[in-house]
Amino acid sequence: MDNQSSHDSMMAGMASEETWTRNHPDVRGPAAGGGAGGGEATPKSSTRAWTTRLVVAGILLSALNLRPAITSLGALLEEVRDGLGMSGSVAGLLTSVPPLCFAVFGVMAPRLARRFGAAAVVCAGMAAIAAGLLVRPYTGGTPGFLAASALALMGIAVSNVLMPVIVKRWFPDRVGSMTGAYSMALALGTSTAAAVTVPMTDALGGHWQSGLAVWAALAAAAVLPWLPVLRDRGAGAGREGTGATAHGEAQAPALRITRSRTAWALAVFFGLQATAAYITMGWMAQIFRDAGVPAGTAGLLLAVTMVMGVPLAFVIPRLATRLPHQGPIAVALGVCGLIGYAGLYAAPASGAWAWAVLLGISNCAFPLALTMVGMRARSGPGVAQLSAFAQSTGYLISIPGPLLVGVLYQHSGGWGQPIVLMVALMIPQMAVGWLAGRDRTVEEEAAAR
Incomplete structure (x- = not known):
């Protein structure tokens, strides 16, 4: 996903945080008692421990909210299109808004x-996120729906970028375990929204507006743990926001990242896998529904695709770090995607569960991309710069794909041409994944040119 799930850039600092913490074992954040005053009195330590628990709750609840705005809409896209009089092209635009x-x-x-x-x-x-999700079903038209969606997605974007920073500042010695918990919560929120939006809509009277607006309550709940943390300024609410500057990365010599062929390969790989992910989240449920699969089952199939990222987000990075070349993993994931697309084309309903699983495996190119970001640079500053370049460029690359799917669907009247497009995009994804997986660093390439 989804795991895409991360993030502003979705989960942009994850690999750099891991690298930086390993290279700076003496760092201590708020959770380690690193306050300005040194030794802590017992009452203050107790307060700090309680604040740390609130931060954990805030991280997990926030991660749960980083994808339901997208996957809940995918489950009800047909109802939203009918209710707002939205064309297929405009619906494609809607699925391009997240990246x-x-x-x-x-x-x-x-x-x-x-x-x-x-x-x-x-x-x-x-x-x-809470405000955008609450308002968007009741705006009364497509422009207002898009604007409210953009408000929610803005909240997701900044949280995607900053939550890894919070993890590292509060849990410098547990970055891996906290990142794993964060990733699982993100995948859980993604798949849950896909699975339960349709039955929850039916339980609320069958109105798609209610089925979408109800997710605002989960986002509102995620606000609550942060409020006491904000009052505890001395415990790090301001200090943990310094980001790269606190790490000395802002003062590091700038790496000419655009001179690295590996950096460009990784950026294109990130962009193409994000394209596949957003097409899947935005359109896969509709593909199954048009093939005669009931709406509730189509939502469950999308949930299966999304939930595949929960276990594989742990397995794939561990496997990747043990191999000198990660290209074979990128190719294997791409082959799963090609088989899944072929199944959607030839027998979308009869083999629906198999295609959902295969596409879920294919979408796990996201954790592979994050892992390669951490492996293709030698230093923490290099990882941070590569991560920013690969993800910002990649998200820009991913914007046209879902929109083009909507245009092809509307003008062809079926899913044949859109699926051919998905296949055509998967082939270069496998190729640049192979190039990005080679055992070399961007620093070496940038210095050599």
């Missing part, structure tokens, strides 16, 4: 964090 917002608003997150603190920005992001 656009992630590329545009995610860039703002580090600057906002330096000014207000990462916890404050994530808290505001959860509030923006």
Whole structure:
């Protein structure tokens, strides 16, 4: 996913945080008692421990909210199109909005964090998600629906970028375990929204507006743990927002990242896998419904695809780090995608569960991309710069794909041409994945040219 799930850029700092923590074992964040005053009195330590628990709750609840705005809409896309009089092309535009917002608003997150603190920005992001999800079903037209969706996606974008920063600042010695918990929560939120949106809509009277708006309650709940953290400024609510500057990365010599062929290969790989993921989240349920699969079952099939990322997000990075060349993994994931697309083309209903599983495996190119970001640079600053380049460029590359699927679907009247497009995009994804997986670093390539 989904795992895409991360993030502004979706989960942009995950690999760099791991590398930086390993290279700086002496760092201590708020959770380690690293307050300005050194030795802590027992009452203050107790307060700090309680605040740390709130941060854990905030991280997990926030991660749950990073994809339901997208997958809940995918499950009800037909009802939304009918209710708003939306054409297939406009629906394709709607499925292209998430990567656009992630590329545009995610860039703002580090600057906002330096000014207000990462916890404050994530808290505001959860509030923006809640407001956007609550308002968008009742705007009365497509422009208002798109604007409210953009508000929610803006909150997701800044949270995607900053939550790994919070993990590293509060849990410097447990970055791996906290990131694993964060990834599982993100995948759980993604798959749950896909699975239960349709039956929950039926339980609420069958109105698609209610089925979409109900997810605002989960986002509102994610605001609550952050509020006490914001009051505890001395415990790090401002300090953990300093991001790369606190790590000395802002003062590091700039790497000419665009001189690296591996960096470009990784950026294109990230963009093409994100394209496949957003096409899947936005359109796969509709493909099954058009093939005669009931709406509730189509939502469950999408959930199966999304939930595949929960176990594989742990397996794939561990396997990748043990291999000198990660290209074979990228090719294997691509082959699963090609088989899944062929099944959607030839027998979408009869083999639906198999195609959902195969496409779920294929979509796990996202954790592979994040892992390769961490392996293709030698230093923490290099990883951070490569991550920013690969993900910002990749999200821009991913914008046209879902829109083009909508246009092809509307003008051809079926799913044949869109599925051919998906196959055509998967082939170069496998090729650039092979190139990005070679055992070399961007620093070496940038210095050699």
